[in-house]
Amino acid sequence: MKQVLLDLQSGDIQVEDVPVPLARRGLVVENRYSLISAGTETALINLAKKSLVGKAKDRPDDMKKVIQKVTTDGVLSAYQQAMSRLSKPEPLGYSCAGIVTETGVDDFAVGDRVACGGAGYAVHAEYVSVPKNLCVPVPEGVSLHEASFTTVGAIAMQGVRNAEVSLGETVAVIGLGLIGILTVQILKAAGARVFGIDIDPEKLALARELGADQTSNYDGLLEKLQVFSPFGADAVIITAATKSNAPIEAAGHLVRDRGRVVIVGNVGLDIPRDVFYEKEAEVVVSRSYGLGRYDRNYEERGIDYPIYVRWTERRNMEAFLELVREKKISLDRLITHEFALVEAPGAYAMIAGGKEKYLGVLLKYSSNGNGKSPAGNVAVMEKSPAKGEKKAVPGQNLGCIGAGVHALSSLYPHLPVLPISLRGLATATGLSAHWVAKKYGFDYCTTDYKKILEDPEIQAVLIATRNDMHAAMTAEALAAGKNVFVEKPLATTLDELRLVVDAVKQYDGSVTVGFNRRYSPLSRRMKAFFANRSSPMVIHYRVNAGEIPADHWVHDEEQGAGMLISECCHFIDYMQYMTGAKPVQVYARGIEPVGTVSKYDNFQAVLNFDDGSLGTVTYTTLGDRAYSKETVEVFSSGAVGRITDFRELRLMKGGKTEKERRWLSQDKGFLEELLAFARGEEPDFAGSVATTLATIRAWESIDSGRPLSIDTGSVGL
CATH class of the missing domain: 3.40.50.720 (NAD(P)-binding Rossmann-like Domain)
Structure with a gap:
């Protein structure tokens, strides 16, 4: 199948042949139309076209992470990881409509007409795989080219809901682009009086045609609104897209005392405190399509909220389509351009060129299977x-x-x-x-x-x-x-x-x-250093992981199982490698959970090995990422070995110290482990089972508060 892709290094738009996706936790849809979101997609394209320095200036938070990576991993490793992310093409699009060809859920059947939403799901491609909570049926009387507006319509719908508009209230809409015009129509359907604001006379005229009671540019704006509503606007919804601070400043003057300003568009947010303070006005930043956005359980797993959580993403999408069905929202006047999928680069060139005026730009797809399951995965x-x-x-x-x-x-x-x-x-x-x-x-x-x-x-x-x-x-x-x-x-x-x-x-x-860490050249050298030891080892492995977002997939009980299961196994295996012995007991304790801080991400695990060695893993997310991430110290037979971030090795014995330092990058042994596998070297499977069992027992030890034995016979080995 064909899909529209963005080259993140150059900003070029390409249409490539890629495999058809599978249904997984939702359904596969054969697209008929998808809507280009000029604001969101153009912003990403413009970022991609910038130099590395320009990208860094636009994304200071990402740049900070790169700098931290340089500190711990080295310049070369940080550069390679950053370029690896940039070299991967980005899918474009998040609003489409088509015919179900394959389904893994009960909510939909093959042949159903559906509208789909979600970045990374409802993309510009001949076939898309979308979770069920990001799909809605298209009602009779609504065409698929109309239904392709559904996600953008849900964004407008959520902005109106955040404005908490009631019948007869006055609402000013700043920015009469696609979402702005949709917002005007939704407000009129809700019984509001609408005052539209834009600098483009054609958009002002279209807004009046589609329901706005009054429109204006910025000239004499406040005076015109006072004639329309002497006490000001009950609410102001900002749907403009500009780095300028003008919309939020204008909103502060337009809104009435204790009114509400809702920000839907990406605008400057240097809020003039005095103006908002005097009116005690409320400012709300509207979050995308509705409740459930960015919730993995809702979007990926399809777990819905109860009905008292009234307006979720899916319910906003359904409500928008119902307004279209009732002819309370007109979309035909908003469609200014239509391109075939293979002409997508030309569509984006038209948008970027700025010579043609546009609102709704659709990509149209030929019918391939008429609702039949697609081949070609x-x-x-x-x-x-x-x-x-x-x-x-x-x-x-x-x-x-x-x-x-x-x-x-x-x-x-x-x-x-x-x-x-x-x-x-x-x-x-x-x-x-x-x-x-x-x-x-x-x-x-x-x-x-x-x-x-x-x-x-x-x-x-x-x-x-x-x-x-x-x-x-x-x-x-x-x-x-x-x-x-x-x-x-x-x-x-x-x-x-x-x-x-x-x-x-x-x-x-x-x-x-x-x-992989056991394959690192620094690990091999430290193991050789202790080859002739005459006593058990005492090992301390300290990991300063830094804060891990609560919504990261690794915390998902089903997919990730937490940092203890996901990461601690590395360090237990490392102790096995150094000692050449198997773990026989583990005792682990975690901190008491506070807020989003998990006891399974902040713990100490003490392990006894069958040669008498003792190992301790200290794992925490509470430290500063700028500090070294991993340090392992080994003590035995009057000698000490230490590795820091797999860039620095120190070996000490008899008052003498050997040092080795890697300046450009760390080496955690990834190449060496893959070479061993490719060459058919016999793996230590029994050791891997013991490590995995010890890790699971560490989790159980935290829960039970007591030491637990590690017997691989309990899992059949």
């Missing part, structure tokens, strides 16, 4: 002539599943140097699959990971999906006769761990877990 990649192409190990073809941030920044950059052929790549979205496959030279890409497992030419599989998928996919891959490299954690529950152990025994397969 596998795309064969075109091969470009390679210079000095490496020779692969005979019979070793690799299939990869997943292409998230970690895979793209730490694993996949090493694929070109591995002694293995890159056969197939599977990701959840066609965009990621196509881009990564093209970048690294895979033979094909797909949105169905089972295609990788069913491919008889693939002998080895790399699994880099989210945590909740690791165990089941590993078991499936083993059943398909593949050798497996799976990112940590191997499992998030005891049942998942037993599933993998049983699969290894049943199918006699090989499983390597992505515990």
Whole structure:
């Protein structure tokens, strides 16, 4: 299928062939129309066209993160990660309408006409995969080109709801672009008196035609409003898009005492305190389409709010379509341009050129399947002539599943140097699959990971999906006769761990877990330093992770299982590697939860090993990210070893100190672990099971408040 993509480095718009997505937790829709959001999408395109310095100035928060990354990881590592993010194309669009071709939920059936919303979901593509709470049925009497406005309509609807307008009140709307005109019509449907404001005479005229009672430019604005409403506007809704502070300043003068100003558009927000203070006016920033926005449970999982949470995203979308059905909102006059999908670059060029006036710009799609399930979730990649192409190990073809941030920044950059052929790549979205496959030279890409497992030419599989998928996919891959490299954690529950152990025994397969730190050159040197030790080890592994947002997927009980499960396994494995011993007991304590601070993100775990060694993991999100993230200290036989952020090594014995420092980048051993897997080196699967079990027991120890034994026999090993 074809999809519109933005090159984040150059700002170029491209239409590429990518695999068709799968339904997953929602439905697949064959698009008929999608609406270009000129404001939101143009802002992203303009940012992409800027230099690295320009991007940094526009995104100071992101730049701060890069600087912090430089401090801990080194200049080269930070640069590579930043460029990796920028090199990935961005999907455009968030409002579309079409026909359901595949469904994984009961709310919709194949053949239904639906309107879809959501950035990253309702994109400009021939087929889209959208969760059920971001889809609504299109009522009879509403065309699909009208329905493609639904998401933008929901944005306008939410702005009106935040204004808390009642029958007969006066509302000023500043900015009569697409959302502004929709806002005018919604207000009229709600029984309000509307005063429209813009600098464009044509938009003022259109607003009057579609219901505004009075319109004006900024000349004599206050006087005109006082004639219209002597006490001022009960509410002001700002739908303009400008960096200027003029709209918020004007709103302060227009609103009545104790009135409300609602900000829908992206405008300057230097609020003139004196004006708002004297009126005790309220300022509200409207959040997108409605309640549920940015809530993973609502948007991704499809868990709805009870009806007393009245106006969610989906209900706003439904209400907008009902107003269209009742002819209380007219959209035909708002459609100024229509382009075929393949002409999308020209549509954006027209918008950027500024020579033609526009409001609603639609992309139109040809009918491919008329509601039939789409084929084409596998795309064969075109091969470009390679210079000095490496020779692969005979019979070793690799299939990869997943292409998230970690895979793209730490694993996949090493694929070109591995002694293995890159056969197939599977990701959840066609965009990621196509881009990564093209970048690294895979033979094909797909949105169905089972295609990788069913491919008889693939002998080895790399699994880099989210945590909740690791165990089941590993078991499936083993059943398909593949050798497996799976990112940590191997499992998030005891049942998942037993599933993998049983699969290894049943199918006699090989499983390597992505515990990369043991492969770091600095780790190898420190282990050699203690090779002749005569006493047990005492190890302290301190991790200053910094604050992790509460809505990050790693905290999701289903997908991430928290930082303890997701991260602590690394450090327990590292202790196993250093001691050469297995953990036999763990005792863990977490802090008492305060606000959004989790006890599973701030804890200490003490581990006993079967050679008498003792290890402590200290993990916290309460520190300053500018401070070093990881420090491991090892004490044994009158010697001390310390590694800081895998950039600095200090070895001390007999009053003498050896030092090694990596100035440009850290080396956590990602290349070395992948090389070991590609070469078929025997993995320490029993050690990986013990690590995973110890991590799960640490979680249980925090809950129970007592030490717990670690017996791999309990999971069948």
